[in-house]
Amino acid sequence: MEAVGARSIGARVMRVEDPRILTGRGQYVDDVTLPGMAHAVFLRSQVPHGRLLSLDVSEARALPGVVAVYTGEDIARLTTAAQAGAVSGMNLSPDMKSPSFHSLATDKVRHVGDPIALVVAESRYIAEDALELIVDDIEMLDPVVTYEDALDPGKPPIFDELEDNVYLTAEMAFGDIDAAFAEADRIVRASIQVHRHQPVPMECRGLIAAWDPSAEHLTIHASTQSPHMLRMVLPDQVGIPIESIRVIARDVGGGFGLKNSVTREDVAIVAAAKDLGRPVKWTEDRLEHLATAGHAREEMADLEAAVSADGVLLGVRMDVKVNIGAYPSDPFPGAMQAYTIIMSFQGPTRLRALAGTSAALFSNKATYVAYRGPWATADFLRERLLDIVADELGIDPLDVRRRNYVVRDEPPLAMLTGRPFAGVTTRESVEQAAGLMGWDAFGERQRAARREGRYLGIGMASYLEAAPGPRVPGQDGPDIMGYETAHLSIEAGGQVVIVTRQQPHGQGHETTLAQVAADELGVRFEDITVRYGDTDITPMAIVGTGGSRAATMANGAVLHASRELRGKVISLAADLLEANPADLELAAGVVSVKGSPVVSLTLAELARVASDEPHRLPAGAASDLAVTRTYDGGRSGWSGGTHCCIVEVDVETGIVSFERYVVVEDCGVPVNPAIVEGQVRGGVAQAMGAVLLEHAAYGEDGQYLAGSFMDYLLPTTTVVPRIEIHHVQTVPTDPDVNFRGVGEGGMIVAPAAIVGAIEDALRPFGVRALEQHLPPARIVELAGTLRPR
Amino acid sequence: MKLPPLHHNTPATLEEALDLLGEHGDEAKVIAGGQSLVPMMAMRLARPAQLVDINGIASLAAMEDRGDVLAFGAIVRERAAEKSSVVAERAPVLAEALPHIGHVSIRNRGTIGGSLAHADASAELPAVAMVTDAHVVVRSRRGERIVAAEDFFVGHFTTSLADDECLVEVRVPATLPGAGWSFQEVARRQGDFALIGVAAMVALGGGGSIDTARICVFGVAERPLRIRTVEDALAGAAPSPEAFEAAAADAARDLEPPSDVHGSAAYRRHLAAVTVRRALTAAAARAGVPG
């Protein structure tokens, strides 16, 4: 730790959570064992689409050690079917058709992995033995796999009660699109695809539900990003009121957005635990996880851009499709993407007009979930389009970016959606990245390498990340994830306790929130404890951790709460010391009179007076050393930056390697630069996976083809190169809180930089990359280097 | 992903192990490093009722240089062979192949014998056994057989081992003096099973022409393939880029590799040609052909 007196904010403080986690003392759901606990396993559909004709669980029920076997019929008796989004209000859009469904298949199976039955046994081993004894009879139906299938009226509706497979359609327009097209020198068209891939946290899903029949109280141990969300979503389905549900989440092994939903398995396990009156644990295994936990990103867009002769985007028309799979996720259905991809498309450009239509479509695939930067396709589309414009007009892609990205404090001062371009440093990051990378000299190297049969390419992309970002003027009030509340108190020993509604799952909140409080309060970092993950103590929040909001929102709440608590401490000390508050200072947990340090009181002494001797306080003085503070985000600015990379493509094998990867980013004031850089690196690594390795692939017949880590390939240390991270000089937008989120930035922008670099490497082969996923087999196909037999 | 019910036997001697195999027949399976078998049992793709664990049998633990051959007992770990200077010098193609197998932690447990007995069509070591003309020694209560690699591999996950037999030793011939070897594979990531791989050897004769060439391609068929027609055609030829290019095209032409999420048959066939050319070129360079 830093010496006393040094500022904690901005220091590379070692994460306090690491010793626990790295020495195996973390407590994940599977580490929790409750007395009398039984173990659950789901029988899952092997077929993509079918009618469940019969299900015989009698042999499984008879196996010694089996406690119970639940079928869809049982679940329909024990729970109430739900519409995804009922709690968030996202089931009610007029252009939306929301199906209701149960946690186990009742009439139909709708994707490979759809849960059909739930076995509860004395051990996971016995439960898996019992699975093999269940006999199901399923009549196969025509599978709905692709966008075309979903729009084909000849295909059966996945939910019988809806006539077709269109979940939601949306239409949006900003600016004068017709004028933009009338003015254009050139129309550029592209149809761009992002493939289905998935978050893949290290810890799969899992929960333990324990019903106390005498207290009529449910305790859930969950692997979740949002403990309170379970309390909000479950009551309508399982018939337990919110005040009788406590959710505990200790360490969570990653989420990336996937664990910001309440899944059908959660409902089924809770129903079983309540029915049985004994704790039931479900630990998802990797096979289940890859097939069913949730996929993301299967999106495409037809783009039409009105472009000026010098490569400036004047207007864009876009038609977006989102393949959201069978069961919309709850409480934030994937249909949201139909809007957000259009709304987020503009990024840091001066785009004058944007018109979009979009459709979210059902298919016989696993549930679409949020994944690190849920709108990421928007950034990919925009940056790809800029590269395509550069290529079609014969302009350097760097110059196209210079001409399209806004300059701070020059018009336009706001996006088409109304959000101000407050403090954006995109242009600075572009120049810094280009300089670091030697952009101008690269062409010469590239030509020299080609003469040796080596193919190098360079790519660049920039982004803005709203975390939460500036508000549209006049639109006050919280966004969908709400304001952020923090609770601070001083314990009897003088230690400070922060209670946050954030649910850390890798971000290091135990460290960063304490850093903020240490500086603002004037206590030592090691005297601060961050508590989270128990809904009995944490403030209500539909989303715990998500949307890269903690940097601004949670740090902001802690900063303001610390300031208020400091005020309380000083005023109490002033009373006791009979001093003027203005003459007092609080440092390292001791209040003293400036200039005469012997006249002092420790936080422990103050806490004791506040709790045990309130009679010593003047009448009316606050006697508790605790503060609860809600923060609205203040005048938050944008995170953003530019990524630039050089790749080498082996055009004979299609294997891509990274020569250099540079990130120049602006996340405001980094509370802990090491944590910021970890977030950036992780995001870039996932983007490398997305482009080169990861594909949640389905066959034309709807079979899932990426069911194990031999088929679904993650980036490893041998794939991911060193990632150089540079920070741009930031522009403050708020008087106090200029910490901005970085959780999603790496992941949303890197795919475009990487694909751009690969396309550049393959330029001699006339390749245009209109898809995000470029595995080696696809690269040789695009390059035309595949030799005939 | 939990194992089905089974009985774990831990014999201390080979005789006990062979008795168990003889007694239980196709109900039993040998377990060596467990790096292939345990995942298969966890996914319930293999469900032996009796596991015969040979890890406690001291007589199977030796790695020996016997002059003309290197002998590896059935529980010699892949990592031990990888770290051996004797292997690096006397069986360089084996040394070059080993690091391609999974990751260090897997090679710390996985055995050479287990990899051959497992006979995955995309595995490295069966190809090494084929290209070096290795032999395996197998034992049962019925006696001992010494089987040439060519006769050992039958298909994907299938060998000529009978249910009651245990592989006890792998014999890899020491390399010919002056021969150049190369082991090359294309995998999506370091450590993955190969999309396609090639083990090759080139030895030069008088006048700088090729005396002997050996080519074994794996990941393209049910078992590793020696491409003998091309080997024969190369014998006596000048070791030129053109000759290797032509040999590679010939070697790949008739292959019928599998298709999967990682690539089509056509892609793998293409990779076979690329990799055979690269392997022959690298092997020739090591045999002394100027670059």
Ligand SMILES: Cc1cc2nc3c(=O)[nH]c(=O)nc-3n(C[C@H](O)[C@H](O)[C@H](O)COP(=O)(O)OP(=O)(O)OC[C@H]3O[C@@H](n4cnc5c(N)ncnc54)[C@H](O)[C@@H]3O)c2cc1C
């Ligand atoms: C993540 C991961 C990645 C891997 N990557 C690769 C890779 O890239 N390339 C590769 O080749 N392998 C790979 N493997 C497999 C690994 O190399 C195994 O070590 C090897 O295939 C088998 O050796 P083993 O000793 O572990 O065999 P085991 O798993 O113990 O046994 C495998 C099979 O061989 C039989 N068997 C074993 N020993 C004998 C014997 N003495 N007599 C008769 N039968 C026997 C068993 O009954 C079983 O059927 C990987 C494994 C993992 C987990």
